[in-house]
Amino acid sequence: MAYTIDINADLGEGTGKDVAIMPLISSCSIACGGHYGTEKTMRKAILLAKKHNVKVGAHPSFPDTNNFGRKIVTMTKSELIESILNQLTAFFDICTSESISVHHVKCHGALYNYSAIDALTADAVVEAILATKQRPKLYVQHGSILHKKAENLLPLQFEAFIDRRYTQQGTLVPRSHAKAIIHAPKKAWKQLLQMITNNKVKTIDKQIISIIATTYCIHSDHKDSVAILNYLHSQFQSHKIDLI
Numbered sequence: 679m680a681y682t683i684d685i686n687a688d689l690g691e692g693t694g695k696d697v698a699i700m701p702l703i704s705s706c707s708i709a710c711g712g713h714y715g716t717e718k719t720m721r722k723a724i725l726l727a728k729k730h731n732v733k734v735g736a737h738p739s740f741p742d743t744n745n746f747g748r749k750i751v752t753m754t755k756s757e758l759i760e761s762i763l764n765q766l767t768a769f770f771d772i773c774t775s776e777s778i779s780v781h782h783v784k785c786h787g788a789l790y791n792y793s794a795i796d797a798l799t800a801d802a803v804v805e806a807i808l809a810t811k812q813r814p815k816l817y818v819q820h821g822s823i824l825h826k827k828a829e830n831l832l833p834l835q836f837e838a839f840i841d842r843r844y845t846q847q848g849t850l851v852p853r854s855h856a857k858a859i860i861h862a863p864k865k866a867w868k869q870l871l872q873m874i875t876n877n878k879v880k881t882i883d884k885q886i887i888s889i890i891a892t893t894y895c896i897h898s899d900h901k902d903s904v905a906i907l908n909y910l911h912s913q914f915q916s917h918k919i920d921l922i
Contacts, residue, residue, distance in 0.1 A: 680918040683872050684835070684893040685910070686817070688786065690715055693898045700726050702907040704921040705733035705893065707784040708815070710769035712739035712761065713747025720772050728778055728812065735782035735814065738765040738806075739789045747787035748853075750821035755802050761856075762789075762806035770810060782835060783807055784817035791850070796820035805826050820890040821848070828874055828922035838891035840870045840910075842899050843882045848889065851882050857884075860903050870894055870910065 689696045690708035700706065708723045709715035718855045727734045739747030743762045747760050753761070766783065785803060786792055793799045799825045807816065812888075813832060818835040828834060841860045843851045851858040860866045872878050878887045896903050914920065 679875075680833060680920070681742050682920050682922050683874060684733075684922045685840075685907075686735075686784070686837075686893050686895050687903070688784075688895070688896050689727075689738070689896055689898050690719050692719070692725060695724055695898050695904060696726055699896075699898055700732055700909060702904075703732060703896075705735060707735040707737035707782070707786075709786070710736050710738055710765040712741050712765050712789075713786055714741060715746075715848065717768070717772065720769055720782045721776065724772060724776055724778055728776065731803060733781035734778055735784055736766050736769040736780060737786050737819070738762045738769075738786055739786035747789065748791050750788045755798050758799065758802040759806045759809070762803060763809050768808060770812065777910065780814045781810060782815040782817055784837070791826045794819050794849075797823055797831045798828065800824040800827040804831055807832060817893060817895075819848075825846045835893050836891045837893050837895055838873050838879070838889050840866050840894050840896045841903070841906060842897075844879050845890075846881050846883065846885050846887060848887055855882070859900065860906075861897075861900075863902065865898075866906045866912055867910055871913075876920065 685703045686705040687699050689706045691714045694817045740751040742751050793803050804827050815835045816828050816832045817835050817837045
């Protein structure tokens with residue numbers, strides 16, 4: 679059986695790996711000022727994506743550059759909507775100036791995780807996107823609160839992670855856990871292949887759970903991201919897997 683998949687990466691985050699990663703993926707989410715990013719870094723990443731025919735998405739977060747967007751910021755709903763909308767507007771304007779269409783939006787870090795479980799935060803994300811008057815795809819975890827809030831309002835693409843381990847509840851193991859991140863390329867490949875072919879993933883405590891995904895993420899700030907991506911590509915042809 680042949681498979682066509684999307685692999686995405688979070689880029690424009692100052693890792694220095696964008697040039698190496700971009701040819702190995704099919705969509706990217708670019709930091710747009712909340713946790714990282716300026717007009718210059720956004721434009722640079724957008725143009726690199728255009729060069730490699732990679733689909734472009736915005737990667738908003740809580741406004742928290744000090745913690746790289748990995749901590750929840752206490753804000754009112756209206757303040758959060760305004761922050762996300764400002765990030766999206768800045769990003770969309772650059773895309774327009776470079777004649778690039780925005781393919782998707784994907785939240786970053788704490789905003790991604792909290793909007794998956796908190797209704798008000800999920801509402802703020804959806805309302806901010808709708809306020810742009812555009813309808814990009816929204817990358818979400820299947821079954822999350824954000825999935826349910828955005829359903830019928832925005833086109834959705836369900837996401838799973840190549841380089842992160844899962845709990846029995848289907849959530850990501852916190853980064854504070856010693857084994858939260860997968861470093862070995864062969865182990866990352868094994869996890870991805872199981873998700874693609876069986877819609878299953880092995881949890882950190884060795885249970886097998888179901889997972890629904892149409893796009894698979896690797897983090898650019900992962901120290902082994904390039905090695906993992908190169909190994910994945912070395913396996914694709916023999917397993918009849920193509921990038922969309």
